Structure formats: structure tokens, C-alpha cells
Amino acid sequence: MKVSRRTFLKGGLASGASLMLPAVSGMSSAYGSTDDFKALVCIFLHGGNDAYNMVIPTSSKEYNIYQSMRPNIAIPQSQLVDTGLKADNHVPLGLHSSMTKLQPVFKAGDATVIVNSGQLIEPVVGRSNPQIPPFVLAHNYQSIAWQSGTLSHDDELGWAGRMADDMYLNGSLSPLISMDGQCKWLRSKSREQLIIRPGQPSGYEGLNTPARLEAMNRHFSTGYSNLMPRNYSSAMEKSYLDHMTLRGYIDELGDTNDYPDTGFSKTLQTTAQYIRIRGKLGHQRQIYFVGLGGFDTHKDQKKSHQNLLQQLADGMAAFHNDIKSIGLNDNVTTFTMSDFGRRIPSNATGTDHGWGGHQLIMGGAVNGKKAYGVWPDMREGSPYDYKHSRMIPEISADQVSATLAAWFGYSKNVEELFPSLNNGFDKKTLEFMKA
Numbered sequence: 001m002k003v004s005r006r007t008f009l010k011g012g013l014a015s016g017a018s019l020m021l022p023a024v025s026g027m028s029s030a031y032g033s034t035d036d037f038k039a040l041v042c043i044f045l046h047g048g049n050d051a052y053n054m055v056i057p058t059s060s061k062e063y064n065i066y067q068s069m070r071p072n073i074a075i076p077q078s079q080l081v082d083t084g085l086k087a088d089n090h091v092p093l094g095l096h097s098s099m100t101k102l103q104p105v106f107k108a109g110d111a112t113v114i115v116n117s118g119q120l121i122e123p124v125v126g127r128s129n130p131q132i133p134p135f136v137l138a139h140n141y142q143s144i145a146w147q148s149g150t151l152s153h154d155d156e157l158g159w160a161g162r163m164a165d166d167m168y169l170n171g172s173l174s175p176l177i178s179m180d181g182q183c184k185w186l187r188s189k190s191r192e193q194l195i196i197r198p199g200q201p202s203g204y205e206g207l208n209t210p211a212r213l214e215a216m217n218r219h220f221s222t223g224y225s226n227l228m229p230r231n232y233s234s235a236m237e238k239s240y241l242d243h244m245t246l247r248g249y250i251d252e253l254g255d256t257n258d259y260p261d262t263g264f265s266k267t268l269q270t271t272a273q274y275i276r277i278r279g280k281l282g283h284q285r286q287i288y289f290v291g292l293g294g295f296d297t298h299k300d301q302k303k304s305h306q307n308l309l310q311q312l313a314d315g316m317a318a319f320h321n322d323i324k325s326i327g328l329n330d331n332v333t334t335f336t337m338s339d340f341g342r343r344i345p346s347n348a349t350g351t352d353h354g355w356g357g358h359q360l361i362m363g364g365a366v367n368g369k370k371a372y373g374v375w376p377d378m379r380e381g382s383p384y385d386y387k388h389s390r391m392i393p394e395i396s397a398d399q400v401s402a403t404l405a406a407w408f409g410y411s412k413n414v415e416e417l418f419p420s421l422n423n424g425f426d427k428k429t430l431e432f433m434k435a
Helices: 005-010 014-025 058-069 100-107 137-147 157-165 210-221 227-253 265-278 302-327 397-408
Strands: 038-045 055-057 081-084 092-095 111-118 175-179 285-291 332-338 357-362
Touching: 005 058, 038 137, 038 175, 038 265, 038 302, 038 397, 055 058, 081 100, 081 111, 092 100, 100 111, 100 302, 111 397, 137 157, 137 332, 157 175, 157 285, 157 397, 210 227, 265 285, 285 302, 302 332, 302 357, 332 397
Parallel strands: 038 285, 038 332, 175 285
Antiparallel strands: 055 092, 081 092, 111 357, 332 357
């Protein structure tokens, strides 16, 4: 028995519903549909993506260095996917052979590559005795640093959450939406994260009989004398009604664009659905966190990394086409982050933890048709070498994040979100986004 939201509300929750529904239905349907709408979509590649096998130089000199450093896992030069992009030092760049679906997006100028970015307290390449960020090879520390900002690791809030606090983002339901469970990046003082399960807000599959429905009714309507169960019941009721309301909005959408049949792609499809209903949610700004796991490729990398990158590229391409079909290509910017890059020389069949990597940025507001950053000398002993051919980043993760925040409309000085930018970086933000 499927219990609809209407059935549930008729089942005795009239008082609870009357408290909740005006807050939801009273949202302006026009407010979120203005031309000023913007969304940031972060795709976090859990485990430390081998970005040096995702973006690969196509010129003979740089490709030969790449191939000689990791012969076990190098992608044949003839199979690389041309992007039409060149790094700042004129090195042409291609993609892994499994990422063909993204080629039209790059060729159209709707995507770019940030070359060799990573966590930096201050510039390191070419400097004497620079500060090295702590635990650069540790998953947990680096994952949190990407989501917090380099010098805000110990802050309980993420940089997107702090940005949302400063911008007073509107909407009776939170515009901080995670498709990947609770995350540090969206943690905010003022708004809870809206946790969404791909496919639908929440099935509440267990609420499938009249008896269970009645039990839930009693739980929500009982006047508990103890503060803890009273608050717990109230929170559950609010969560349930919010999610059932969202489910109703999503059901009203009907069929949307086709996506590949992978969990990751379905997550991006759900993200696009929530962007579609932004007006009903009263959202002028939305911030999404999406995850794709499995990138800690210490062994058997060739097959597993190929599968992961194909999922990534196919899903991103489908999302791009979907967002473009509803006329929001200039309003939605999607980008990747990962724990760290990986060491350049391969081990037997995989790679070990590294430092610098590359990021993909996608959307109509991207200044495409070129890459941003210098392609590094990958050889051991080069100025980019850290502990046996782990690449020292030359672009700070905070510079990339600050650029995205500025595009999103963050009007304060970006150093307030990212204090590391006061530490000798020539530029606080980069030029990869249109004004």
C-alpha cells in the first residue's frame, strides 16, 4: 500500500500539517525563477582521484614524460580525447579515453580544466622554505580541508555553509542540498542540510500499511512531557512533511531527460529535478553536494579508474544537456573536488597518494576553450617534485573555490572565506568564470 502525502495528512495530522503547509505553500513560485538564479554543484571524487590519468598531455614531449613515468597504467596517446584546451604553458590537453561524452562540452566552451590545483597555505613552487599543509597525503584531513578552506580545517562549518550564512539565502526549505549524506562543505550556522536520496526525497517505504500510518500519527500527535521525545517527534514530523511535499513536487514533474543507468547519473538527474522546482522552493540560490566514491586506486587501477571516469563523464554530459534544455546553462556551475591527486609513478597496478591534481569546471558561465594553470614537469627532481614525484600544486584550492564563490554572488572579500589567500598569492580569484 502506497501512502500518499494527502492520505497521511488526512490520517490525523491536520494540526501538524497546518503548522507546516503555509511555510511551504506560501513560498513565492516566481521568486526562484528570476534570471538571477544560480546553483553550484560540487562533485566530490572520494578517495583521491588520479587526475594525471584523467587529464593527459597530447604533445609528444610531455606525453613521453607521462608515459615513461607510469608505463603500467598510461593511456595510449592515440586513444586520448581531444579537448581543444591548452595549459598556460601551451601544452595541449586530452582526456582519458573513457570520457568521450564530455568532448562536445569542452569543444563548445562549456567546460575547462584547472591544472595542478591542491591545498596550499602559501605558494610553494620556487619558494624557499615554504609552509607545507599538514597531512597532505591523508584522506580525512585533506577531504575536510577541501570542504572547509585550507586554514579553516578546524572550523566546524564548511566554506559553502559559511558563504550561505553571509548571503542569507532564501527559501523555507534549505537551499543547502546534499545527495551524499551529511557533509562538511554544506555545514552552516543558519540552515540545516537538506539530505536527499537520489531518485526521490524519501520513500518512507516502511510506512506502507494503515496500522503503521496510525502508529506514526500517534507518535507525532502525542504530547510528550519529556523534552527529548517531544523535540524528536517534532523534528521527525517536520522532516516527514518536508520530504513528502518535495516528493509531490518531483512527482508533478513527470518524465525528464534520459540519463545513463548508473547511481551517479541518477544522482545528477535528481539534482536537475530540484533545480527545476527551485521556484516552488523559493530558492534564488542552491548549493548541491554530490559524491562519487572508489578513487583510492592502489591496485587494479586501469579497469576501475576507467569505469569511474566513464561514470563521471557520462553523468556530467547528461546533466549538462539536461540543464541546457531548460535554459539554465549559464546559471548552473558544476565542478569537481577530490581528497588529493596521486603520485605520478605507478606501483604494480595502481598509484599511491599524491598532492596536486586537476579539477573539471562545467557550465555556460565558464570561460572555456582554454585551461587554467601551468602543466608541470612530472619528472622526479623537477621544481614540482614532492617526496618522489608527487606534484606540488601551483594553483591553490582556495583560489578556485574563491572564484566560484565570487561568481555565485558572494559580495564580501573572498579572504574572509579563505584566509590563506592573504599569504602571498598573486591573485585571490582566477579568470575561469565569466563576470
